[in-house]
Amino acid sequence: MPDILYSAAPLVAPSILSADFAHLADALVELESAGADWIHVDVMDGHFVPNLTLGPPVIECLRNASNLPFDVHLMIERPELSIADYRAAGADSITVHTEACTHLNRVIHQIKETGARAGVSLNPATPISALEEVLDIVDLILVMSVNPGFGGQSFIESSLDKIARIKQMIGTRPIFIEVDGGISPKNAAQVRQAGAQVLVSGSAVFHAKTGFKPVIDALRQPCG
Numbered sequence: 187m188p189d190i191l192y193s194a195a196p197l198v199a200p201s202i203l204s205a206d207f208a209h210l211a212d213a214l215v216e217l218e219s220a221g222a223d224w225i226h227v228d229v230m231d232g233h234f235v236p237n238l239t240l241g242p243p244v245i246e247c248l249r250n251a252s253n254l255p256f257d258v259h260l261m262i263e264r265p266e267l268s269i270a271d272y273r274a275a276g277a278d279s280i281t282v283h284t285e286a287c288t289h290l291n292r293v294i295h296q297i298k299e300t301g302a303r304a305g306v307s308l309n310p311a312t313p314i315s316a317l318e319e320v321l322d323i324v325d326l327i328l329v330m331s332v333n334p335g336f337g338g339q340s341f342i343e344s345s346l347d348k349i350a351r352i353k354q355m356i357g358t359r360p361i362f363i364e365v366d367g368g369i370s371p372k373n374a375a376q377v378r379q380a381g382a383q384v385l386v387s388g389s390a391v392f393h394a395k396t397g398f399k400p401v402i403d404a405l406r407q408p409c410g
Contacts, residue, residue, distance in 0.1 A: 188255040190224070190278050190303045192325075192360040195383040198405045199224035199257050200398070201366065203239065204337045204388030210244075211251040213392075220398035224257040224279075226366070226386045229272070231262040234286055235335035242268075242275035249276030257384075259307065259366070261334050262286065266293050273300040281305030281328050281364075284316040294323050305364070309334065310342050314352050321359060327352055329382070332367030337388045341368030346380045353381030371404035 200222050205213045214225060227245060232238040245256065258277035262268065265282045266289075272280055280297045284306055287293045297304035305326035308316060310333055317327060329352065331345035345365065352363060365377050366386035374385055385405050394401045 188253060188278055190255045190257075190325075192362065193383070195223070195362075196378055196406050197223040197362075197384045198402050199226040199364070199384055199386045200391045200402070201226040201228055201337065201386050201388035203228040204392040206392075207240075210248055214248060214252040214254070216398055217391075217402075218252055218254050221402050222254060222398070224255045224384070225252060226388075227256055227258045227277070229258060229260050229262060230335065234263045234283070235261045237335045242271045245272065245275040245277065255279065257281070257305075257364075257386075259305075259328065260286075261307075266296055269293070269296050269302075270300060273297075273302050277302055279303035279305055279326060281307050281326060283307045283309065284312060285309055290316075290320060291323070294320055298323070298325075305362075307366075308348075310345065314348060314355060317352070317355065321356065321361070324361060326362040326364055326384075327356070328364045328366055328386075330367055331365050331369070331377075334367075339368055341370075341373055346376060349377065349380035349382055369405070371401060371407070374405045375407065 230237045230239045255278040259281045280302045294304045303325040307328035332339035364384035365382040369387040370390035
């Protein structure tokens with residue numbers, strides 16, 4: 187499996203939530219050719235969020251279609267019961283929600299014991315104080331800039347301040363700040379200026395009439 191090494195990037199992680207599910211393998215091949223850095227996989231259980239997507243069997247099938255790291259975002263209840271399955275299926279990083287974990291420290295260690303990078307995600311209304319006690323063990327912080335569950339939503343502007351405060355909280359720790367929700371070339375520079383290193387983009391990439399590469403390139407344009 188590919189390793190996810192810390193980098194000041196910027197990195198682009200297209201979300202396959204917005205892809206045509208009938209042609210996912212083809213989309214992965216095209217994304218890799220277009221210069222995507224990671225593949226973002228949104229897993230939803232219909233309980234923690236009001237949508238249902240895919241699970242380990244589909245990820246395992248897709249793993250053979252791409253050499254890119256699989257960035258798996260678990261929007262599910264009781265994620266600790268499924269972490270080993272997602273790692274075995276091909277997840278290179280596994281992100282869980284603070285809101286879904288009664289024992290967040292334990293779950294982070296569980297992820298890291300599988301060899302995957304461990305991420306923690308915050309919903310828009312969750313304060314960044316939820317991160318304070320895990321900053322020394324987490325590899326990635328995923329800021330949700332929409333309420334999770336569906337693609338195509340509008341970016342919540344207050345997320346910019348939240349990203350900046352998380353960046354300050356992290357200090358010099360080698361932790362990725364990833365942002366997911368309403369990311370497009372129109373706001374990518376602002377999001378990166380706030381402190382994000384990894385941009386998750388679904389609708390902007392998959393609904394672009396120009397193809398994947400121009401959008402991926404635009405998301406990486408220098409700030410300022």
